[in-house]
Amino acid sequence: MITRGVIKNIKTSSVLINSIKTTQCNFSSKVNYDEIYKKHLKISEKKFNKQEIIQTIKDNTLFSWNPTEAAANKALIMEKGEGVYFYDTDGKKYIDFNSQAMCSNLGHTVPEEVIKAVEEQLRSAAYAYPCSIVTPIKAKLSMLLADLFPGDINHFYYTSGGAESNETAMRMARLFTGRHKILARYRSYHGATLGAMTLTGDPRRWNSEPGASGVVHFMDPYPYSFKWGETEEQITEMSLKYLRETISYEGAKNIAAIFIEPVTGTNGILKPPKGYLEGIRKICDETGILMVCDEVMNGFGRTGEMFGFMNSDNVIPDIVTMAKGINGAYLPLGAVGCRGRVADYFKVNPIGIGSTYNSHPVTLASAYAALQYFLKNRVLDNVKTLEPVMKKHLEQLKQRHPTVKGYRSLGLFGTVELQKNSKGEPFVEYNGPAHPAMAKLSQDFVDNGLYTLCRWSSFFTNPPLTINEKELKEGFDILDKALTNLDKHFEK
Ligand SMILES: Cc1ncc(COP(=O)(O)O)c(C=O)c1O
Structure with a gap:
C-alpha cells in the first residue's frame, strides 16, 4: 500500500x-x-520564488477557462499592486491596461478609506445571515445606490458577482412577468454560471450547452460579418425591425425579459447606434417585456457615463445587474437593482432564492467606501477628461501601424482591431484558430511591461479609471512599440 x-x-x-x-x-x-x-x-x-509559485499552482490548483498546464506556464505573477501598476516576484513592473478583468477600476492601491471601512466592518459585524438579519451598512449602501441610479431604480439585491446577479435578474423577470423566455444577444457575455452562460451569446457558451431552458438569442446592431445598414439610423431601424420580428415568432406573451450589455464589452466595445436603446425600451413598454441592462462591465464610469444605459436619451431599464466597478473588485460583490413596480411585486411575493454570501457586510462596506472615494475624487470626470486623450492615442496607432485596422472607444473602454493585410483580413477570424503573430504580440506586451487582453484579432485598452495622462501615454508607447513588431507580419 x-x-x-x-x-x-x-x-x-x-x-x-x-x-x-x-x-x-x-x-x-x-x-x-x-x-x-x-x-x-x-x-x-x-518567500516563494517564481518557480515555486508556478509549480505549486500546477500541483494544487485548476485554472478557469483554459487548460491548467498551459495557462500556468503563461501566467504572470502579481506579488504587489500599486496604482495602475503591478509587480511580479522579480520586481518586474506591468502597467495594467485591462484593469485585470475590466474590474480594478480604482487601481491596485486600495484607498485608505476602503481599508478602514473593511477593517471596521470585520471588527464590528463580520457576517450576518441575509435572510433574517440586516446591517447598517446594507441600509447605507442601498441608499447610496438609489441616489446614484436615475429614475426609480431604488431597490437592490446583493450577490457575490456578475453571473449571480444575472441569474437573479433572470429569475426576478420570470417571477414578475409569469413568462418563461428570455431574449439575449449573440455578441454578449453575461457570466459563467448555468443561466448566465446560456444568456451569453459568444462561443464561451458552447462548453455549457445545452444550458438552461428558455433563452433565445438575437443579433446585435453590429453583427460580425454583415451590416444592417450604412448609417446609424438604418442600423437601428433594421435591427429593431428584426428584433420585433423575433419577438413575434417567440410570442411576446411568453417573453419575460430582454438582456443587453448597453455598451457591448468583451465582444468588441460596441456603443449602441443612436436610437437603439430607446427602441428596445419602446418595444418593452409595448409588450410588457422587462428591459434588463447588464452593467457588470459598463457600470460605475467605464463608458464615461455612470452607467452604460445612460449613453441614451432617458432610457431607464427595469432591472440592472452590476459587479466589478461597484467596489473596484477589492472583494467579490455583485448587485441587482430594480425599478419601483418590480420591487413592489417582491415586497409581497417571495424572490424564492438566496445564498449564504448575499449582502455580505464586509463586501458592502468595501463598496460604500469605494463609491464614496469614486465621488470624492471625481473619477467620472477623470474618465471624461481622458476620453479624448485615449482616442488621440488610438488614432495615432492607426496612423502609424498598417496592422491597425481601426479602433473603438468611449470613456476609458477601448479596443484595437488588427489586420494582416491591406484587404482588412484579421489575423484571427471570429473564434478562429490562434495565429503566431498574435501570440507574439501578446508576449511583446508582457516583455515590455504591459498587461492587457488580446482576443482573436484585437486587444483592449481598458486601464483603471484613476489613470493619469502620463501613465496613459506610457501604456500607449508600449503598445506602439509592440505593434512595430507586428507590422513585420503585414502582407501588402
Ligand atoms: C457584461 C458582463 N456580465 C457578466 C459578467 C460576469 O461577471 P462575473 O465574472 O463577476 O461573474 C461579466 C464578466 O466579465 C461581464 O463582462
Whole structure:
C-alpha cells in the first residue's frame, strides 16, 4: 500500500501521477494536522520564488477557462499592486491596461478609506445571515445606490458577482412577468454560471450547452460579418425591425425579459447606434417585456457615463445587474437593482432564492467606501477628461501601424482591431484558430511591461479609471512599440 506521505513526495512527476491514477492505489485517510500546522508556520514565512509559485499552482490548483498546464506556464505573477501598476516576484513592473478583468477600476492601491471601512466592518459585524438579519451598512449602501441610479431604480439585491446577479435578474423577470423566455444577444457575455452562460451569446457558451431552458438569442446592431445598414439610423431601424420580428415568432406573451450589455464589452466595445436603446425600451413598454441592462462591465464610469444605459436619451431599464466597478473588485460583490413596480411585486411575493454570501457586510462596506472615494475624487470626470486623450492615442496607432485596422472607444473602454493585410483580413477570424503573430504580440506586451487582453484579432485598452495622462501615454508607447513588431507580419 502506498501511504499518503509517499504520494506527496512523488507528486511532482506527472508520469508517476498518471500511473498512480490508473493503478487505483489505496490512500490512507489519516492526516496529521499538527504536522500540517507546523509545516505552514514555516511556509507562511517563506518567500516563494517564481518557480515555486508556478509549480505549486500546477500541483494544487485548476485554472478557469483554459487548460491548467498551459495557462500556468503563461501566467504572470502579481506579488504587489500599486496604482495602475503591478509587480511580479522579480520586481518586474506591468502597467495594467485591462484593469485585470475590466474590474480594478480604482487601481491596485486600495484607498485608505476602503481599508478602514473593511477593517471596521470585520471588527464590528463580520457576517450576518441575509435572510433574517440586516446591517447598517446594507441600509447605507442601498441608499447610496438609489441616489446614484436615475429614475426609480431604488431597490437592490446583493450577490457575490456578475453571473449571480444575472441569474437573479433572470429569475426576478420570470417571477414578475409569469413568462418563461428570455431574449439575449449573440455578441454578449453575461457570466459563467448555468443561466448566465446560456444568456451569453459568444462561443464561451458552447462548453455549457445545452444550458438552461428558455433563452433565445438575437443579433446585435453590429453583427460580425454583415451590416444592417450604412448609417446609424438604418442600423437601428433594421435591427429593431428584426428584433420585433423575433419577438413575434417567440410570442411576446411568453417573453419575460430582454438582456443587453448597453455598451457591448468583451465582444468588441460596441456603443449602441443612436436610437437603439430607446427602441428596445419602446418595444418593452409595448409588450410588457422587462428591459434588463447588464452593467457588470459598463457600470460605475467605464463608458464615461455612470452607467452604460445612460449613453441614451432617458432610457431607464427595469432591472440592472452590476459587479466589478461597484467596489473596484477589492472583494467579490455583485448587485441587482430594480425599478419601483418590480420591487413592489417582491415586497409581497417571495424572490424564492438566496445564498449564504448575499449582502455580505464586509463586501458592502468595501463598496460604500469605494463609491464614496469614486465621488470624492471625481473619477467620472477623470474618465471624461481622458476620453479624448485615449482616442488621440488610438488614432495615432492607426496612423502609424498598417496592422491597425481601426479602433473603438468611449470613456476609458477601448479596443484595437488588427489586420494582416491591406484587404482588412484579421489575423484571427471570429473564434478562429490562434495565429503566431498574435501570440507574439501578446508576449511583446508582457516583455515590455504591459498587461492587457488580446482576443482573436484585437486587444483592449481598458486601464483603471484613476489613470493619469502620463501613465496613459506610457501604456500607449508600449503598445506602439509592440505593434512595430507586428507590422513585420503585414502582407501588402
Ligand atoms: C457584461 C458582463 N456580465 C457578466 C459578467 C460576469 O461577471 P462575473 O465574472 O463577476 O461573474 C461579466 C464578466 O466579465 C461581464 O463582462
